[in-house]
Amino acid sequence: MLSPAEAWFPNEPLGQLKKIKQPVLVVNGHDDIMVPSINSFILQQHIPNATLIIYPDSGHGAIFQYPDLFVAHARLFLKSSAKDEAKRGCAPEEARCGRGTSDPAHLARGALTERRISMRTRITELCGIKHPIIQGGMHRVGYAEMAAAVSNAGGLGIITGLTQPTPEDLAREIGRCRDMTDRPSAVNLTFLPSFAAPPYPECIDATVEGGVRIVETAGRNPAQYIPALKAHGVKVIHKCTSVRHSLTAERIGCDAISVDGFECGGHPGEDDVPNMILLPRVAEELKIPFVAREAWPMGGALSPRSPRRHRLCSQQA
Amino acid sequence: MAKHVIAFVEALGLTQIDLLGFSLGGFVAQEVALQSPDLVRRVILAGTGPQGGEGRDSFNPTVAEHATQETPVLENFLYLFFAPSETSQAAGRAFWERRHGRADQDVPSSMAAMGAQADAIAS
Numbered sequence: 393m394l395s396p397a398e399a400w401f402p403n404e405p406l407g408q409l410k411k412i413k414q415p416v417l418v419v420n421g422h423d424d425i426m427v428p429s430i431n432s433f434i435l436q437q438h439i440p441n442a443t444l445i446i447y448p449d450s451g452h453g454a455i456f457q458y459p460d461l462f463v464a465h466a467r468l469f470l471k472s473s474a475k476d477e478a479k480r481g482c483a484p485e486e487a488r489c490g491r492g493t494s495d496p497a498h499l500a501r502g503a504l505t506e507r508r509i510s511m512r513t514r515i516t517e518l519c520g521i522k523h524p525i526i527q528g529g530m531h532r533v534g535y536a537e538m539a540a541a542v543s544n545a546g547g548l549g550i551i552t553g554l555t556q557p558t559p560e561d562l563a564r565e566i567g568r569c570r571d572m573t574d575r576p577s578a579v580n581l582t583f584l585p586s587f588a589a590p591p592y593p594e595c596i597d598a599t600v601e602g603g604v605r606i607v608e609t610a611g612r613n614p615a616q617y618i619p620a621l622k623a624h625g626v627k628v629i630h631k632c633t634s635v636r637h638s639l640t641a642e643r644i645g646c647d648a649i650s651v652d653g654f655e656c657g658g659h660p661g662e663d664d665v666p667n668m669i670l671l672p673r674v675a676e677e678l679k680i681p682f683v684a685r686e687a688w689p690m691g692g693a694l695s696p697r698s699p700r701r702h703r704l705c706s707q708q709a
Numbered sequence: 710m711a712k713h714v715i716a717f718v719e720a721l722g723l724t725q726i727d728l729l730g731f732s733l734g735g736f737v738a739q740e741v742a743l744q745s746p747d748l749v750r751r752v753i754l755a756g757t758g759p760q761g762g763e764g765r766d767s768f769n770p771t772v773a774e775h776a777t778q779e780t781p782v783l784e785n786f787l788y789l790f791f792a793p794s795e796t797s798q799a800a801g802r803a804f805w806e807r808r809h810g811r812a813d814q815d816v817p818s819s820m821a822a823m824g825a826q827a828d829a830i831a832s
Contacts, residue, residue: 406761412742416752424756425772426789427732431758438759449797452732452756453790457800466753470727517796 409438416442417469419462421454443469514681518627518648519606520576522546526629526650526683528657529580529608531555536565540572549577550608559594566602578606578629583614592617600624608650615644629683633661635673642680649674649682656685711740718748729753733826736760779820 416439420432429446436444445465447454455462513524525547527539532555539549551569556562562579569577579599581592596617599607607621610631621628622645630641631650638649651674653667671684714737718726728749730738735757742749758764775785783805791801 406759408743409739409759412739412752413746414742414749414752416742416754418754420756421792423792425769426776427735427756427758427762428764431762431764432754434762435754435757435759449792449794450800451790451792451797453786453801453804455731455755456804457791457797459804462755466729469753470751 406434406438409435410440412439414441415469417445417466418442419445419447419455419465421447421450421452421457423450424452424454426452515648515683518681519548519578521548524683526550526578526608528685529553529582529610529631530657534580536569536572539577540569543569543573543575543577546575548606549573550580551577553579553581553595553599554590559591559598562595563598563602566598566604570603576606577604578608579604580608580610581614581617583609583611583617585612593620596620600626609646610650613640613644614646618645631685632674633670634663634665635670635677637661638674638678638682642678646680648680649678650685651682652685710737711744714741715745715748724748725750727751727753729755730757731755732757777823780817 416435418432418435418439420427420429423429424432432444432446436442447458447461450457511524515524515526516522519526521543523546525542527534527542527547527550529550529552530538531552534550534552534555536551539551542549549569551562551565553562556565566579579595579602581595581599583592596607600621605625606627606629608629608631609617614628614630618628627647628645629648629650630646631652632638632641633652633654638651641649651667651671652661653670654661654664655666667684667686674682725747726749728738728741728751730736730752732755735754738752738754738757739759742752772789775781775788778785783802786805787798787801791797
């Protein structure tokens with residue numbers, strides 16, 4: 393018995409496809425291992441009136457993974473008339489031209505717009521947040537009210553660990569935050585040289601037991617605490633002021649870096665390198681995602697046509 | 710298989726249809742569009758390819774093994790239909806739950822049906 397692949401991929405010409413005169417919508421996932429995604433492109437190239445959509449981070453079952461988006465795309469494709477297509481080119485284009493609220497194309501456009509304003513980056517994926525905005529860990533400011541407000545707004549709120557006098561207080565603060573938001577929030581733990589070190593292991597216990605799954609570390613190299621955090625599935629975002637520190641953090645297993653240029657609040661490091669220089673350099677070196685610290689009043693400042701802009705997001709400090 | 714689809718649609722008394730073909734169904738949908746151009750208004754081809762497409766070499770043994778289980782389990786499904794990333798796998802599990810939560814479940818297909826499908830593709 394031939395396997396489906398052997399049977400379906402004989403060395404035959406693709407000439408039949410040009411005889412398909414109907415409008416065709418071709419969709420697939422980014423990396424289909426059953427019917428390799430390149431075949432969707434081949435279909436689109438050979439069928440005279442075909443539109444191609446490839447969904448990100450998905451395989452053969454892309455339409456199962458993105459049911460709402462696929463249905464919006466399919467509706468749009470099925471509702472547009474042949475006349476519209478002749479006039480406007482293709483179905484997806486019509487989505488942007490849809491006029492009335494009763495127009496199905498307009499409704500589908502709503503679904504597309506929702507995706508546009510919900511900017512997806514590796515940071516939003518990592519943290520499970522809607523917007524790639526992370527609150528800074530601020531002493532005497534980062535209480536539950538602040539963190540919950542940021543998280544409720546779609547960013548990542550952060551409770552400042554060392555603002556709480558004891559691990560028990562930190563546990564209570566985390567509980568208060570959880571009462572105010574059901575969205576992800578984080579805890580900042582700053583490791584500084586000290587004669588009387590704060591009880592970091594107990595702070596980590598309080599964080600983990602409180603259900604927090606993201607920790608922002610700052611100050612010294614957090615290597616000794618990484619195993620305890622990782623053992624509980626906690627994602628670690630470490631704050632760095634230089635390329636070399638960022639690379640160290642990546643090597644020791646941090647999930648993301650918060651990059652802190654000379655002009656930033658808090659401790660700006662000792663290298664005096666501002667974000668304008670530091671951020672592009674970090675983008676060149678790091679494999680893991682990073683957030684750009686400082687207040688960024690204009691989103692455009694973060695994406696000067698940088699090919700790496702999808703890795704950037706802002707942190708308000 | 711295309712002939713069966715055309716006969717079925719005509720038996721339903723439909724004179725024009727929009728056709729969605731997924732995977733093997735996409736092979737069939739192309740054939741239906743070619744054989745009965747007047748019956749088909751629009752076609753959506755999902756997770757599929759053309760006759761004479763690419764990828765024969767990359768159809769690796771692991772895929773074949775996962776794809777030929779008599780009773781496919783979640784693990785087979787996640788491997789075959791979703792990307793390895795955490796988000797894609799989670800979407801796969803969510804779909805699996807939705808699929809099995811439906812009141813009206815399809816009868817599982819048999820090994821005989823799998824063989825018949827392969828033969829149909831080959832013919």
